[in-house]
Amino acid sequence: MGVIELEGLRKDFRRLRGGRTIAVAGLDLDVPEGGVFGFLGPNGAGKTTTIRCLLGLVRPGGGRVHLLGAEVPGALATTIAKVGSIVEQPLLFPRLSGRRNLEILARIHGVGALAIDAVVERVGLAERQGDMVKTYSLGMKQRLGIAAALLKDPSLLILDEPANGLDPAGIVQVRELIRSLGAEGRTVFVSSHILAEVQQVADQVAIIARGRLITSGSVREVLASAGSNAGMMAKVPEPTAAVLLLSERGIRAQVQGDAIRVEVAPQDGARITEILAERGVFLSELRPVAVDLETVFLELTKDEGLAP
């Protein structure tokens, strides 16, 4: 059983001027226990609405939601103590100190001062915990939000766009934190619209667009599924001539810089060398085109008009 299970989740919102906006359109998702799970999609794909449904903040219009085995929203209270979360951005009282904000939350579940000490230390806020939150940088607020989410010592962390608005150093810090949390055996469910960012920390991913699941699986599987269509890059002395030679044999190719991109699967790479060698053109390099999750996303959505 997955720690997060969604079956046909639907949610739509009434528009001010009539009509309805479909935010989530029958989403199915199964998040396994442990590790980092990337929940990816462009802005407006329905990621935050899905997370709000998961946490009982909004009422689903249809479908079923289970969090750590408990049905949401009915039985959410039985599992919420094991779930730490940030939705969109960590929202805390700006005129209170970071520590006071944590104390207010900690009292709800009877979490003690030692746990607060531990989490502020872990996120690197020990020295600034007594300062008002309004004096914090965006990165510090984000880390305070993560500290708040960690206070319950959760087995499941739901982090919505945790790197949003952070500078490069902040992104690296958050990335390292997420990686270490996942390595501890917790399940870290990270949503992001920056697909390349999550690719670096996630073990599993799901990509959604317009409220629907596009693909899911381990990062390797997802990349491989699109990698087969991404083609090969070949370095040749005369790229234009090589493109012509390949097209004569029905293989599509195009010049990219001092190389050519050939639309064949990596397992068919031998055909390129064979065709070109027959005409006396010899390759100096042949490699599969490197794909990332962005490429996968664009590839998978180009025919459906789902890409942003």
Added chain:
Amino acid sequence: MGLVRSEFLRARSRRIVPLAIVGSAIGILIGVTIGAIVSPPEPGQGRMERAERQYERHLQDCLDGRSYRLEESGYDSYEHLCADFVRLENFAPEGMKIGDLASILDGTASLVILLGGLLGATLGGADWSAGTMTTLLTWEPRRHRIFTARALVIASVTLAMAVSVQFWLGVVFAGGVAIKGTFAGTADGFAVDLLLTAARVGAVAMLFSLVGLSFATIGRSTVSGVSFFLGYLILVELFLANLVFVLARFTLGRAAGVAVTGKVQLLTNQNPPRNPRPDQVDFLLVPGRAWVSILAWVAALLAIAAISFRQRDVT
């Protein structure tokens, strides 16, 4: 219990609470000091004795039915009627007298009650305005629990504030009387009267804080809460209730006035029609009915706020 403790810490951490208490304390100190400066010197023993004789004569007239008509008063006996309307402090000479303290508490009640309402709206709306309601709900998803704990804490904090402010007013006023006034001339049961007045003011302020909380919860912000609260007072209490007389029977402000003083109030229709319906004639608002009105308002608003909080998405 953890939620209540968290709510107490949240309320204690808000600047509005110490600001309200310190502001009130300084205001009282300044007000009493000015009062002491401008009041005439301590009245002599002879004047106090004369006042007491005058009071006893008027009280007897009242008890004999020569001052008021019991059947029009809304009271059940002359003893109760006269105890409320013929008071020793009304005959005492000018100056600072400890016997005036209950009247002063009555007079300042509207400020304490208004403060209670604003405190409720501010504490009730803080999470919505700061956006922290989302964070809170990820710790406690049972919204009825949050609302109940919050109502409990806001009511307690407001009651404590109202009692503290009145206690401070009593202490400062007594200090002023000690310097320039008299402790003589208090009616029988003065202390009980004083305590009952303070308790009534505290209770009404507490109930008004729940009205503020309800408005803030329905409007989902401090600004909405305060605006609804003040808007109601201005639009309904001051405008509509004077325009449509029947509304005056059910308004919160008039009911609060009667509940605080514990005295019957005659609501007069300023513009009666030639052939008035029963709801258009002058009306006696008795304390019991005033309390029922306030409680009904508070219960209705809390119910609407709780349903709204429970049903609406938090986005």
